Amino acid sequence: MTAPLTPPQQPPNDPAWPPPPPQQGPAGDPITGAEVVQGLVVTAASAIAGAVLGALWVWLAPTVQLISDGKGVYLRNSEGEAAIGADGTFVLLALAFGAVAGLVVFLARRKGGVPLVLGLAVGGVLGSLLAWWLGTTLGPTSDVVAHAKAVGPGVVFDAPLKLQMGAAAMLAWPLAATIVHLVLTGIFGPRDPEPGPWEPYKR
Template structure:
C-alpha cells in the first residue's frame, strides 16, 4: 500500500526568495586591489596638479600694494579689495581644477567606485594645500618688515599672498571634483542589470 501523494508546497514568498544570483549581493561588489591602486593614482595625480594651481594663483591673483614711511608699513590703497581678490582667484581656480579632475577620472574610468571618489577628495585637499604653500613661496616674501627696509621708505612693494578664508578655499577643489564625478557617473555611467524572476522550471 502506497502513501497518498501530496502536492508540492510552493516556496515561501519572503524577502529572501528568489535568492540573488551568485554575482550579486546586498553589499554590492567588493572593492578590488586594482580599484584601490586607481584611487591612489588619482590622489597622487591631484596632489601633483596642485603645483600648477599654485603657480597660476601667483600669476593671476591681484596684488596688494604696501608702502612704508620708515616707521610702519601701510596699505597703499586702504579701500582696495585685492586681498579678497586673492581668495576669490584661488577658489575659482580650485573649482576649475576639481571639475576637470572629476571629468577626466570619469572619462578614464566610467564605472566609478568608492576608491576613485575618495582619491578625488583626498587628492583635492592635498593639491590645495600644495598650491597654498607653493603660492606663498613663489610670491613676495612673507617678511614684510625686512622687505620694507630693503626697498626703503615711500617705495611701493607687494604684500605676500594670503588666504583670508583658508578652510573654505581648501574645500573648493575636493567638492567640485567629487560632485562632478558623481553626477557624471550617475547620468552616464554603466547601469547594473535589473533583478528578475527566474521562471525556469526546476
C-alpha cells in the same frame, strides 16, 4: 460550478523545485586591489596638479600694494579689494581644477567606485595645500618689515599672498571634483541589467 484550483505549473523532474527564497547579497561589490591602486593614482595625480594651481595663483591673483614711511608699513590703497581678490582667484582656480579632475576620472573609469571618489577628495585637499604653500613661497616674501627696509621709505612693494578664508578655499577643489564625478556617473554611468522573472531565484 467553480473550476478546481490548480497548482502553479512547475518544471518536471526538477529537484530544485520549489525555488528557494531569495537571498540578500552583500551591500555592494567588493573593492578590488586594482580599484584601490586607481584611487591612489588619482590622489597622487591631483596632489601633483596642485603645483600648477599654485603657479597660476601667483600669476593671476591681484597684488596688495604696501608702502612704508620708515616707521611703519601701510596699505597703499586702504579701500582696495585685492586681498579678497586673492581668495577669489584661488577658489575659482580650485573649482576649475576640481571639475576637470572629476571629468577626467569619469572618462577614464566610467564604472566609478568608492576608491576613485576618495582619491578625488583626498587628492583635492592635498593639491590645494600644495598650491597654497607654493603660492606663498613663490610670491613676495612674508617678512614685510625686512622687505620694507630693503626697498626704503616711500617705495611701493607687494604684500605676500595670503588666504583670508583658508579652510573654505581648501574645500573648493575636492567638493567640485566629487560632485562632478558623482553627477556624471549617475547620469552617464553604466546601468545594472534589469533582473528577469527568475533572476532572484538563481544561485
